Amino acid sequence: MAALPTVDDVARLAQVSRQTVSNVLNSPDIVRPGTRDRVLRAIGELGYRPHASARRLRAGTSSTIGIRLHPMRNGISGSVLDRYLHALTEAADARGMRVSLFVADDVDDEIRHYERLRDGADVDAIVLTATEYDDPRIAWLARERIPFVAFGRPWGAETDDDPTRLWVDVDGQAGVHQATRHLLGRGLTRIGYLGWPAGSGTGDDRRRGWETAMADADTGVDLTRLTFTAEDVVADARASIEALVRDGVGPSTGSGHRPSTGSGHRLEGLVCASDSLALGAMMAVREAGFPHFPVIGFDNTPVASAVGLSSVDQRLGDVADATVELLMGATGSRVRPHGDVGDGPRHRLVTPELVVRRSSHLAE
Incomplete structure (x- = not known):
């Protein structure tokens, strides 16, 4: 088996001293950029890895x-x-x-x-x-x-x-903005947002992405009527959307049909703050007879991939x-x-x- 490269090997290839190699590894700011780049290239070419145990003993870290x-x-x-x-x-x-x-x-x-x-x-x-x-x-x-x-x-x-x-x-705001713009680009206007209760920094940031995208699109819809919350649990999200369906606010698409932008007060799509919320929502709309109703999640979890759920990858x-x-x-x-x-x-x-x-x- 070939011997592992040493710091001396790096020094010879880079044509510098052993101390210079050590400086690049431990205090790179004190080494001239050109010299530092030459040493780093030599490290990469040789596949050199510092001996972590020895470095810990020397440095006391x-x-x-x-x-x-x-x-x-x-x-x-x-x-x-x-x-x-x-x-x-x-x-x-x-x-x-x-x-x-x-x-x-x-x-x-x-x-x-x-x-x-x-x-x-x-x-x-x-x-x-x-x-x-x-x-x-x-x-x-x-x-x-x-x-x-x-x-x-x-x-x-x-x-x-x-x-x-x-x-x-x-950037959760940018991610949800992308998701909302995607549905707007499909000709939809009544896109709802299912998020967490107010007070979460991450959740509030993601909601702003939906709000800004909807405001920029100037759809004329009342955003307060399209905002819904649930705890980050599949069952809670499912129950929330099931309640919307019962109240006549739920999806505007029937089985096998395209969404209609002239569907009054009904939702035409849903962007969610997480894949947990999106999965619960997707289960609710499918069971209500709307298999083509668009739902987008956030986190791009393995579950999202498995069930074919569009999602924002972090x-x-x-x-x-x-x-x-x-x-x-x-x-x-x-x-x-x-x-x-x-x-x-x-x-x-x-x-x-x-x-x-x-x-x-x-x-x-």
């Missing part, structure tokens, strides 16, 4: 990122975090980092875990998820000067230039890559000190992508 594993509320939208964790682990591994999971009972318990991990030097940084308005976890981590990145905006305190509150998020691989880059810089091999991001970005807002599936639940 754990080379570990901590993240809480939240309870799975349901098997549909709950899979989004699983996919993100998988992508984050791959992105971290490419930089010689590990991801350590822990569980917590609530936010206060999560902060206590942060404190123990910090005191035991068990992690170099924290990634937090499921951010809320005025999130106490963000305030604590910033105050304690622990390097962290939030997956989700620091709602209520989001600024683009604060180096102590780094975040990456998916591009979680890009989110994970951005998370690691915010923590470590574009080429660094260690977590940067809290607030030390130089001229680099303080946040990343990933634009999602609508995945359209021409299956029986969409209007022909």
